[in-house]
Amino acid sequence: MTRLRALRPALGAGAAGLVLACFSHPTVAAAIVSALGETPRRALPLDHLGALALHHLILAGTGLVLVAITGIGLGILATRPGAASVRGGIDTLAAAAQAVPPVVVVALALPVLGFGGPPTLLALVLYGIMPTLRGTVGALEAVPAETREAAKALGLTARQTLTRIELPLAAPAIVETLRTALVLAVATAAVGALAGAATLGTPIVAGLQNQNTVPMLQGAAATAALAFLCDALMVAAAGLLRR
Template identity: 40%
Template sequence: MTITTARLLRAVTLVVLLIFLFRPETFEPMLALLVANNAPAIYNQGSLLSLTISHLAIAIAATAAAALISVGFAILVTRDFGREFLPLSRSVANIGQTFPPVAVLALAVPIVGFGTKPTLIALFLYALLPIFENALTGLTGLAPTVREAARGVGMTGFQRLLRVELPLAFPVILTGIRLAFVISLGTATIGSTVAAPTLGEVIIAGLLSSNTAFVLQGGIIVAALAVLSYDGLTALERLTARRTGRVATAV
């Protein structure tokens, strides 16, 4: 696929998404073919725009919190005084991958109640591992000569971390954040099973009423958000990689 074709597809995806959010009735003639018995073709139990904003906010909040904790752990275990905590940090990061998000929701609801909180907890735990592993790869993959050069100009350990290590590791860290965020966007739909305001509401409403049009609307919006987010973060990775002279190769 050429760069021009890829850009065209992204532009089309963005346009379709915006129309779905601001003028969903535009697609009513097409979606009406998927419903029967005069059922509504356009989701009418809430605002698609507000659900999309809420869906994005939940995914962003969970990923940001996971990034803060994961990068913090990665910094800790790559310092001389914290290397012994590497096994513990990996165990903590693996918790989210051990328990499926649905199981986390079931365990969290009795503690924090229904709504957004259990969804945030599930997404936060699920995002820890990819960000932690990429941050660890980025920080440990720096050439020893880079650190030695920083020491040679008189930088303290904290200065080396902020001015040299983190900037150089950022493209690789961003790869983990991209992976975690895209997964969170898709997984956030299950939050509607515990009354979180996400696009899962649209899909669930469609499944309960056998309305394929509703299911398709929710699925298309989530898919478009994931594709655009993936492409946007990938472009940011490439930009930061060019600026630092380092290619983000971690998954």
């Protein structure tokens, strides 16, 4: 029962995701477009949409895994006692990285890595690392100093303090950071359509170019649906951890 209650905050985002997913169905999207007074042109078939969604999810998921490994790893390193001088630089660097929008990262990676998935993946990782690193540092720094002292007094080694005390206490906040990173990853993967990656952004970009409203609407609804469902998943994970 308590487990179910922990999942409740995820319900809103999950429901929004499911409703939007219905909007992306070819029949529904065509109906919406004709309700807007336009004679609907060719809709994107369901299997094609599914393949794009899968590719989108794989791209965003791979990006998230890479971001989580590097961001959390570097965050742990930065909070070790020897690295105090680097920590001020992290905030500056994170603020500077925020000044570079994901589109620009995708665009800059394009000449280096060519069209398709790789530039998008690079943008995903570059854009996600700094917020994750900063969030991890914040989460670990929020562990009270007394708790750390107590662990030391109990005779735990630095490694044991990290794995048994600091990380479990910081876990909910780190998952919250990863939630933001996943939503960012889904959005950046959509932008990757501009660099030729086959994602749910592709029908949007193509639809904007040749004025075809139905696939544009399908892509938009499906991308948003995916973002909401991923968000719901992470909210649920955070809820279960915090229980």
